[in-house]
Amino acid sequence: MGAGAVGCYFGGMLARAGHRVTLIARPAHVEAVRARGLRMETRTFDEQVPLSASSDPAAVAGCDVVLFCVKSMDTEAAGAQILPHLRPDTLVLCLQNGVDNADRLRAVLPAHAVAAAVVYVATEMAGPGHVKHHGRGELVIEPAAGSEQAAAALKAAGVPTEVSADARAALWLKLIMNCAYNAVSAIAQRPYGENVRGDGIPAVMRDVVDECLAVAAAEGVRLPGDVHPMVLKLVEAMPTQYSSTAQDLARGKPTEIDYLNGLIVRRGEALGIPTPANRVLWALVKLLETKRPT
Structure with missing residues (x-):
């Protein structure tokens, strides 16, 4: 979905592994896939x-699993669209950015x-009916009825997948x-590898991550290890990737x-934690959203 x-x-x-899959997408994409x-x-x-x-x-009618991949702002509306057509035992996996979509x-x-499913993949739509994969492709799935079966099917299809209470x-x-x-990446319209070399x-x-860590701690979220090296390591796996926000x-x-930097800003305000670096990035992207194409 x-x-x-x-x-x-x-x-x-x-689908490549032999499962019956239906893509629910925009008409141009649907026409290309059908053809x-x-x-x-x-x-x-x-x-x-x-x-x-x-x-x-x-088209979700009768399915075992829905991979729910809509944008975060469309979560409730898309959920209401599929609700009348779901089987009682259908598992809905949220493959979305942000931390509150499943709730x-x-x-x-x-x-x-x-x-919820945590997605680690670098992909883009290169045209109608054409997906381009740049790297990675792992999933971490939250425990729920049907999670283990879905994870097994994904692993057998070549997708590294684990079910984790964390x-x-x-x-x-x-x-x-x-x-x-x-x-x-969105503001510069450049890939990760070029951006990290910028002055x-x-x-x-680092400032953005420190603010996020402060908010996460106040939310009671316990993160494993030192996050800063983990953040820097991402660029090694995806140096040519443009963020979904940039796309x-x-x-x-x-x-x-x-639902990204904006969520940190909102939660920071509620918890009394300053988030100036996240606020600037959020505000600049919001400003660019209003820019008319030239």
């Missing part, structure tokens, strides 16, 4: 993968199993990574910045 770059990659991997299949251009293969595609949320979706789908901490770690990288950027990223801005689309 919401078959952009993330949904196409993981859905495509499952030619999904082109998966990855580091190890470049194939046209046959699968189904639809623009109708009712928000549970409020819409109170009778269904909903689990998924909340992993979600926060991913949020911190996004806060450090996404807005900078003053590593110091800005959205380049296409003139709204970004998820309110």
